[in-house]
């Protein structure tokens with residue numbers, strides 16, 4: 086039924102139903118259910134349709150949020166879908182995993198006195214419905230163009246660029262070193278945040294649209310960068326960042342101290358039903374273990390929540406600042422606590438203790454001192470506060486850095502920043518190599534899916550211009 090808008094005064098914010106924590110621990114399925122049509126319409130009708138929509142401004146994709154909320158409230162769901170998809174290649178994925186409290190919803194004008202509109206959940210509802218109704222079809226370009234683009238990396242940046250280029254008729258080839266497309270959407274983010282068939286139907290559609298996927302194809306091993314430059318008229322590097330930041334403390338070389346992504350990739354592969362030797366031999370299975378995850382971001386949250394689902398004996402998250410200063414999303418911390426994760430705030434690792442394998446993490450208490458150059462209070466150890474916590478598996482979730490791409494790609498001429506991210510001209514997104522562009526985490530450093538999509542779309546726009554110019558010169 087069509088609803089009037091501005092109902093935020095009379096209708097309370099309601100989130101889709103959330104499964105009980107005990108039930109969630111039995112599987113890796115998503116935590117939140119779907120809105121039913123009445124709830125979606127009602128929640129969309131809370132939008133105040135303000136003149137300057139801060140939600141739109143703070144969405145990295147500039148989504149026309151008030152418009153698709155209005156269309157949903159009016160029952161015009163197919164129009165709402167067209168509007169949502171005009172600015173975003175995978176709105177239902179963003180609706181699930183964007184940190185909305187820091188982006189659109191955190192800037193909703195009614196948030197000041199009433200709770201924000203549930204923008205992410207409505208976005209997910211609109212586009213999941215579009216899939217169910219068959220409104221989402223493979224791309225049929227109006228013309229087929231001869232020029233081809235090679236994209237290295239099948240994560241959200243590469244996939245978004247591929248879709249935009251294919252719509253324009255270019256021949257698109259995606260190369261990825263993994264055996265499945267999706268990047269961190271399939272092998273980083275666990276199923277309880279994003280079920281894998283949601284990603285699979287997106288990549289499947291791109292395949293049906295004529296995009297060629299070359300999986301198990303590592304650039305640097307199967308081909309050097311220059312081979313791909315010779316093969317394609319333009320290239321996009323969208324390889325993400327994968328080198329885990331290490332810790333320099335005594336005992337760090339002991340067995341069973343692992344990188345977060347090794348752990349999460351293994352868990353995600355198991356979710357697909359794959360045989361993974363490191364899991365089968367118990368090394369990367371948390372079952373029955375005392376697990377300590379070090380770090381306070383979303384990756385740490387994904388690790389602790391995976392460990393409780395694998396049947397760990399105990400799971401602790403050790404973070405050097407306090408709850409208020411945690412980088413991980415508030416919602417994810419709350420979900421983890423409900424699922425039985427223990428947070429050990431204001432605590433840092435001093436050493437790892439053990440003979441061959443780790444037996445304990447020696448930790449000291451921290452306190453927040455004077456603000457540093459960024460304005461954040463710097464944590465400092467409290468003297469004499471060391472103690473040991475039992476640990477059979479320690480997982481380091483301290484952030485990611487780029488791999489050495491010039492060396493990996495056999496392309497020392499590719500210019501990178503001092504942090505190892507690829508240098509681009511921010512107007513064109515082209516690297517120092519003509520016709521080679523870059524987008525996503527490999528340019529920004531570890532960021533968000535929604536920013537990777539934005540970068541992929543922007544890169545597609547400038548690649549199209551580059552290819553047209555090349556064609557004009559050749560004619």
Ligand SMILES: Cc1cc2nc3c(=O)[nH]c(=O)nc-3n(C[C@H](O)[C@H](O)[C@H](O)COP(=O)(O)OP(=O)(O)OC[C@H]3O[C@@H](n4cnc5c(N)ncnc54)[C@H](O)[C@@H]3O)c2cc1C
Nearest residue numbers: 238240241242261262268269304325525526532533534537
């Ligand atoms: C555990 C975890 C949880 C996260 N949770 C969230 C979240 O909840 N919400 C959110 O918005 N963001 C989240 N992020 C961040 C988000 O996943 C990334 O910002 C985003 O995926 C970056 O997209 P990308 O396309 O640049 O790179 P990626 O998604 O990393 O994709 C890069 C692809 O390139 C491939 N590749 C790399 N090198 C080569 C090579 N040499 N040859 C061929 N292929 C190569 C990789 O296999 C990969 O498939 C999370 C990240 C992690 C690690």
Ligand code: SF4
Nearest residue numbers: 144179183188189205
């Ligand atoms: S893409 Fe992300 S930030 Fe933008 S409206 Fe959707 S959930 Fe909000």
